[in-house]
Amino acid sequence: MGMIDRAHDELWDDAVAFTRGRSPGSFEQWFSGVQFEGLIDGVLALRARDEFVKDWVEQHFLPTLADYLRSQTGLSIQTAWSVGGELDRPVVDGPIAPAVRPRVLRPSAPPPSPAGFEYEPVPSSVRKPALGGPPPFTLNPKYSFANFVVGPSNQLAHAAAIAAAGGGGPRHNPLFLCGGTGLGKTHLVHAVAHRVRAERPQAKIVYISAEKFVNEFVQSLQDSKMAEFRSRYRERCDLLLVDDIQFLASKTQTQEEFFHAFNALHQADKQIIVTSDKYPQQLERMEERLISRFTWGLVADIQGPELETRVAILRKKAIAENIDLAPEVVLLLAQAVRSNVRELEGALIRLVAKSSLLHRAIDIDFVRAELAVTAPRVTETGIDDIQRAVCHHFKLTERELCSKDRHKSIAFARHVAMYLCKQRLKASFPELGRAFGNRDHTTVMSAVRKVEALRESDPEVRAHLEALERKLGN
Ligand code: ADP
Ligand code: MG
Numbered sequence: 001m002g003m004i005d006r007a008h009d010e011l012w013d014d015a016v017a018f019t020r021g022r023s024p025g026s027f028e029q030w031f032s033g034v035q036f037e038g039l040i041d042g043v044l045a046l047r048a049r050d051e052f053v054k055d056w057v058e059q060h061f062l063p064t065l066a067d068y069l070r071s072q073t074g075l076s077i078q079t080a081w082s083v084g085g086e087l088d089r090p091v092v093d094g095p096i097a098p099a100v101r102p103r104v105l106r107p108s109a110p111p112p113s114p115a116g117f118e119y120e121p122v123p124s125s126v127r128k129p130a131l132g133g134p135p136p137f138t139l140n141p142k143y144s145f146a147n148f149v150v151g152p153s154n155q156l157a158h159a160a161a162i163a164a165a166g167g168g169g170p171r172h173n174p175l176f177l178c179g180g181t182g183l184g185k186t187h188l189v190h191a192v193a194h195r196v197r198a199e200r201p202q203a204k205i206v207y208i209s210a211e212k213f214v215n216e217f218v219q220s221l222q223d224s225k226m227a228e229f230r231s232r233y234r235e236r237c238d239l240l241l242v243d244d245i246q247f248l249a250s251k252t253q254t255q256e257e258f259f260h261a262f263n264a265l266h267q268a269d270k271q272i273i274v275t276s277d278k279y280p281q282q283l284e285r286m287e288e289r290l291i292s293r294f295t296w297g298l299v300a301d302i303q304g305p306e307l308e309t310r311v312a313i314l315r316k317k318a319i320a321e322n323i324d325l326a327p328e329v330v331l332l333l334a335q336a337v338r339s340n341v342r343e344l345e346g347a348l349i350r351l352v353a354k355s356s357l358l359h360r361a362i363d364i365d366f367v368r369a370e371l372a373v374t375a376p377r378v379t380e381t382g383i384d385d386i387q388r389a390v391c392h393h394f395k396l397t398e399r400e401l402c403s404k405d406r407h408k409s410i411a412f413a414r415h416v417a418m419y420l421c422k423q424r425l426k427a428s429f430p431e432l433g434r435a436f437g438n439r440d441h442t443t444v445m446s447a448v449r450k451v452e453a454l455r456e457s458d459p460e461v462r463a464h465l466e467a468l469e470r471k472l473g474n
Helices: 009-021 027-031 051-060 062-073 155-164 185-199 210-222 226-235 252-267 288-294 307-320 327-336 341-358 364-374 383-394 398-402 408-424 429-435 441-457 459-472
Strands: 034-040 043-048 078-083 175-179 205-209 239-243 271-276 298-302
Touching: 009 027, 009 034, 009 062, 027 051, 034 210, 043 051, 043 062, 043 210, 051 062, 051 078, 078 210, 155 175, 155 185, 155 271, 155 298, 175 185, 185 205, 185 239, 185 271, 205 210, 210 226, 210 239, 210 252, 226 252, 239 252, 252 271, 252 288, 307 327, 307 341, 327 341, 327 364, 341 364, 383 398, 383 408, 383 429, 383 459, 398 408, 408 429, 408 441, 408 459, 429 441, 441 459
Parallel strands: 043 078, 175 271, 175 298, 205 239, 239 271
Antiparallel strands: 034 043
């Protein structure tokens, strides 16, 4: 099949040579049963004579091969296997069968699920997607709107997700949800899928991570199933949810394919939701035309949760998991773990596990002792404390402070907040950049320098700073 671009032939040959030099003698044997079908967007397409060869190569050779390819391309390497069919160009010539071939009756391995869909364990006879309907996929049942705690940090994203699910309010297309890791993007997207599934069972929902989208795309190329692939993403889809789009960085062919799917769906007014760990403009190695489309609808960011939200999340979680937590314990924990919700949940789970292992109640002393080990800076001021103080001082919302708004007064407050963070915390410039709406570290550096200079030259600025410093204490 000529569909796969063979531009990477040489790279592959090098990778094979590299691996052969580092592998036991059995290399020749196994690679007579493997065929290289292409390397696209970091997905290595291979065909194996049978499952046995595939498993062996996967276990014994693939890590080395993938390491080499990763080092040469700078891309993370996934593999797309096809099994069976004719091998007219095996990696190693010759009809050498593996010498020892245990005759084990293995239950036939489940067919690889088309990437992107986590199949419920259904018999293979019904595994083929029913005609006209999307294949089933599993969503995390816990990721519902009911389980999502809304606070100022995620209010906009939450409201937009509800609207996108058809729950009223202006619907934006696409909806671009962005924010740091562990802040609830995947949770919200699953919640949309749950709701649409419940309210419009006929709607064809496709949920996929960008990583799996790449893999599925390449696999479809390899198996000459592009028509099916395209129909799934362009026609047989009423709601497309793509998680972690930043993964498409550098994957030019997949970006191109996604671009066309996006256009087809958007033109048909089908809802698209994309999540990302960065704002569209900050996505790297992403085609301009995709970036611009991401901003056509609504870009809703999720910030780190405020203390009140962290408390509410812990409370909800404790109730759901039947954990008895005193209010002061909840508060202590919420004060200590500020970074993101995933870590907050992780801290709670660790405490629960440890308390049950040691037969100790989760009381304030226990938690304090635990936190002293894991999070030594319990009582220290954090970035969000400084941001909050600055917002209060300049009468801004935290969203404005971290927004893209370059209005002079907002930008000034932002610079002051960055300056204070740099002075008072051990945070690095990149860390601060992320905390201030995913800005570049150079932006933070120049802001800090600017405020330092103004502090010397402008009495008004000095007064602001001194007032804030009083507020923040020593
Ligand atoms: P992301 O996709 O942004 O990295 P996730 O959606 O995976 O983050 O969220 C990480 C964890 O935190 C999940 O277990 C999720 O349920 C939980 N979580 C995040 N935000 C909230 C929230 N506002 N309310 C309740 N749970 C949340
Ligand atoms: Mg996620």
